[in-house]
Amino acid sequence: MTETKKTTIVLFSGDYDKAMAAYIIANGAAAYDHEVTIFHTFWGLNALRKEEMISVKKGFMEKIFGKMMPRGADKMGLSKMNFAGFGPKMIKDIMKKHNAMPLPQLIEMAQEQNIKLVACTMTMDLLGLQQEELLDDIEYAGVAAYLADAQDGNVNLFI
Amino acid sequence: MTETKKTTIVLFSGDYDKAMAAYIIANGAAAYDHEVTIFHTFWGLNALRKEEMISVKKGFMEKIFGKMMPRGADKMGLSKMNFAGFGPKMIKDIMKKHNAMPLPQLIEMAQEQNIKLVACTMTMDLLGLQQEELLDDIEYAGVAAYLADAQDGNVNLFI
């Protein structure tokens, strides 16, 4: 029986390196013909933010969160050795030297491979993020949809 | 064949936001009739601490750890944007506005849904936590019991 394998990743973290790990595993699994879902929740939502400033109506605290959080994958920090933003620059320079794909390209590749990118609507509410601020062609869902994917999954990870 | 699905979560983290994610997934899975276990280890044990000061005999270092670690779910900090404790207050205010359940209530709900809450005895020893300091009606076990649950699990997460 050759049923399709499933990889389902919760991306909770807003760190550049952790998001890279998530997207490298996801793209690898898609290349192996897995059905792949990345469910972005809490700080992981920042990986889906558009780089440009989007003007939307927000409450006061939602505005503060919006300003403090990185706008898009390229602005995210490292989980270790961030050195006030110098660490990510170092990593990106080394990645360029080794022809490794930077995070924004890994996300593009995921979309081309039809990986299902989901934004958690409950935490979007909490962090005051609106659909206009996030990448196009992603899905919106809650924990029930995540569980429906995960419970039949072969590789389930929380990153 | 409709056998019961199993969700088994290791809660290692002592962050408010990560514990929230763990309990939201756990409560969701229980609502889907999964058999759910949360195995609390290391800093994740703090989510199970009672809020009130419990007087127990401890060694010197165990006392220091006890004082430095948050007493209960409500005192835990955020993994990002903690801002010396201001971040959790912001998140809690926003949660109230959105009628989202705060962590202590998510834990209560888990107990009402018969989610098995387990405290890892080995790390309780290391951090000097005693049964009197933890919530009532939880279980105590080690890594062997965790693996017995996890190896037949559908959704296994380390948070």
Next chain:
Amino acid sequence: MTETKKTTIVLFSGDYDKAMAAYIIANGAAAYDHEVTIFHTFWGLNALRKEEMISVKKGFMEKIFGKMMPRGADKMGLSKMNFAGFGPKMIKDIMKKHNAMPLPQLIEMAQEQNIKLVACTMTMDLLGLQQEELLDDIEYAGVAAYLADAQDGNVNLFI
């Protein structure tokens, strides 16, 4: 049908406490006759570094990373309450008192139990780590090999 169960852990974190959790679960699973793999990537590679200084040719940035990252399991910090390196000392003292195994011994035990320790070659490149700097008798592989192990796994964790 009693087929061998499989536990596959991605160790991404470079924290002493998280690596301990990974190795305790791994050793437990091996004791239960699971086939166990720990795939070390990003900061998790530091757990595999030899303690002694190994002289290898490196570029400028690779040298900086090499110097800043802990050389071996015993030098790693805590994810919480690190207190500029005092936290790990406290934990290790308490562990000694409780006869708990320190991380370097947990790693030795894993090797004795034939747990497959894998170093992620892609992130070795990024962090400028070379085979000479890592423990003997480990394997070298990429995300494809990880997925081959994980997709048939019973317990899959990202730590």
